[in-house]
Amino acid sequence: MKVETRKFVAKTGNEAAAFAMKQINPDVVAAYPITPSSEIVMIFSKYVADGEVDTEFIPVESEHSAISVCIGASASGARVITATSSQGLALMHEILYIASSMRLPIVMIVGNRALSGPLNIHCDHSDTMGSRDCGWIQMYCENANEVYHTIINAVRISEEANLPCMVMMDGFIVTHGMEKVFVLEDEEVKSFIGKRKPLYSLLDVEKPITLGSLTLFDYYLEYKRNQLEGVIKAKKIINDVFEEYRARFGINVPSFVEEYNIEDAEIVVVVMSSAAGTFKEVVDELRNKGEKVGVLRLKVMRPFPYEILREKLTNVKVVGVMDRAETFSTMGGPLSIELRAALYPLSKRPLVQSFVFGLGGREFGIEDAMKVFDILKDIGMKNKITEEYIYIGLRE
């Protein structure tokens, strides 16, 4: 079925996420509400209350317990989903590593939000960027429609890769923004995700397992290498699952990157999540003036698709990398640092200018995106990077 002929509904990102969860009808959902993703669990609670799902819903006393419950349930063979943001994700941090090292499929929906301090409830990526090395798959969505479809794919990816998987959307911008979401039929979702087939389960009491044992210097290194193998294999799984989805339902959600006018582009902005939309607008405008500009939206931060980025950016003259998070490395945000590292082995590589923007929900508009391209054009002309990284929209 083509997208145009599909049923669409108006939904916010949170509503779209909750609706996907309803269609998935997971075995266990454990969550502790936190702004701006609270609504996901609130809406889902109503589905439970109305008997529209028969999920075991565990409204825990903290995010730390939410992820702990998810681990217990996933290790017992259940299909598990949770949702969180910011401080909630930070409170889960210790347990995130354990979930991935146990190779447990769990889907977590995250409404990206700044981390304290100072306290701020609005969007940036400091929360999930802080979790990017926890061994989870991380997928950043541009809009509510993509959130909906990505969650459904994430169930399959997570279970096939035996890795937990985060699906991100920008707090308030997407979590609370009403958008057009093309939805699948319940049956389509059901047939696509199938049933979870766990490799082992704590509830298989005839075959007892010991999970989470103490592992010392004689095995820990091998353990981590094995875990890495799992993440490497996940790349193909991510690709294959999305490909199958696109083929079956005619809905074009990107797997790793979204390319926008980059074929012949001399200047490309690499950006994640909702700000990509702003850049696409500006690219349209600049293309009308005959400028060779484009946008490469990175969807998957973990595993980092460096192969694709190398291939797509090798012939570009200037690349601008947009980070909605600070690392305090004094050399830019996390994406720009990784992208520079990814491009370094190339003999022919672009100039890379790093930008930080939108922290704590700071507005990022058309003029800001235009300014980014102006700076990049200037760099192109001078053929030189002079500033390590630039804050966009900073009041000085």
Next chain:
Amino acid sequence: MKRILSLKELAERTVGLASGHRACAGCSFPSIIRMVLGSSDYPVVVSNATGCLEVVSTIYPYSAWPCSWIHVAFENAAAVISGVEAAYKALKRRGEIKEDKKIVFIAIGGDGGTYDIGLQALSGALERGHNFLYVLYDNQAYMNTGIQRSSATPFGASTTTSPAGKSSFGKIQDRKEIIEIVAAHKIPYVAQASISHWGDLIRKLRKAYEIEGPKFISIIAPCVIGWGYKEDETVEIARLAVETCFWPLYEIEEGVYRVNYKPKEKLPVKTFLLKQERFSHLIGRDDLIEEIQKKVDEKWEKLLRLDGLKVF
């Protein structure tokens, strides 16, 4: 009500920690775990908090556990077992697990993972009413990390972070009343027990396995290293804790208090204290020993007053 098992019957049950685990000689928890696992007529899933027990029994690639077992972190054993139990309920509802398949869910933690860092997860799980038994093995300090004081450490005990010294007599605060805190959640069953009185312990375990909802059993777990006594005195020390009423055996079932054991002759607490290195600095400090005796007496008398009373 299920019958109490004889020691012979218990010994004949194959479930229990396998030999070869690396607990210290004289450690009390292998006996505790054998009784906990052996008393169940049903298959068991254990969620174990980080601590001595987890560390000594599951050094990869070995495991001493005969049942399904998971360890996640220090403070979340109760939350993890909540997830296991939730999965069991969900999968049963969906026909993936047979309706008549009973599994017993047990979370096990030491005092650190229960009284202190794990208290929140425990409280949450109790409040939500999950069907599980929480077993606390109470050795009264952070033994695994070097005998630091915990909120379970008794008044006057010397630990590495509450050491007795020239101007200190050890821990200056009382133990947290974990049983009362847990009971305040109004769960169906709370009990305090000791391996020295194994009949009572097994009866409590077997009762707990038949009750729906959250259950909590606190078992005194003398620690050779942390308490400072000879390896073959573990059960004796536990017995003295009971006979001096330092560790009364009691239960709170559906809100009704019951003292399960009244010593024929209540021994002075001194006989329990001075067998241990952690209290050895109290020799000659009769004022402090008297103070401890007073605390023990007050608690014991309070329990006797509560015996038979329904408190919630």
